[in-house]
Amino acid sequence: MDDTQKVCASMPRIGEPAPQFEAPTTHGVLRLEDFKGEWLVLFSHPADFTPVCTTEFVAFAEVYPEFRKRSTELLGLSVDSVSSHIAGARNIEEKTGVKIPFPIIADLSKEVSTAYGMIHPGQSKTETVRCVFIIDPNQIIRAILYYPLTTGRNIQEILRIIDCLQTTDEHKVATPANWQPGQKVVVPAPGTQEAAEERLGQGYECVDWYLCKKNI
């Protein structure tokens, strides 16, 4: 099996249990199960002391209180040592005044990045691409985002996805394109002809029987 096949074989999928791990981090040795009961954003970056990663760490740290309001923790990862991560975090604080409040995995063995399919040999054989795994309190993968090495992530979109998923879980609805909290949500499409006929009389805002919205 070549490198590409190994990476593809271990790509996790939405709806599957997140691969368990125990790994050294800037907050000591942590296990995935330590985060059980909360939402988790596991994200990888190519390396410490790189420009785009630095902007992302600052952006994640600045929005960290918003993640905590949503019972969500952040966990970074790259194929660097704990010492490198500590130096990187200290450098960011020194140069920007922003303290990194969340742990960062030092994945020198590449065990975690391989389990999560974070290394894409077409981009780099040694560095992780910019992956985001949104993991729910039951440790099921609920969303996956991949960005190339050259594109910094949109942190507000990650927050929005968490808002969408939590709203879906709480109200059993879906969320339309560009949805933001407070806007109307999509009522699940009817599964039978009878339900479709009844749908239009149920007081929802409907474009047609399969696309109806309501306030929550």
Add this chain to the structure above:
Amino acid sequence: MACITPDGAPTQAGRRMLQAIKQGASTPEEVARQTGLPIFSTRAGFRDFIEAGMIEQEGDVCRITEKGMKFIT
């Protein structure tokens, strides 16, 4: 270790955890609630403290040991 320094003493956060355990918190969840520390941190801390002999586990609950008491008295 998350809550223990390389010389074997608890970190500042570790001392807060031990203090909470001394005051009756017996699970990582209770310690997180009492101290405001993240739950992932208290779960990892409990592992470290048990391994270091600063707390001991009986069933589902933990209590501070004599060794653990030395660091908060």
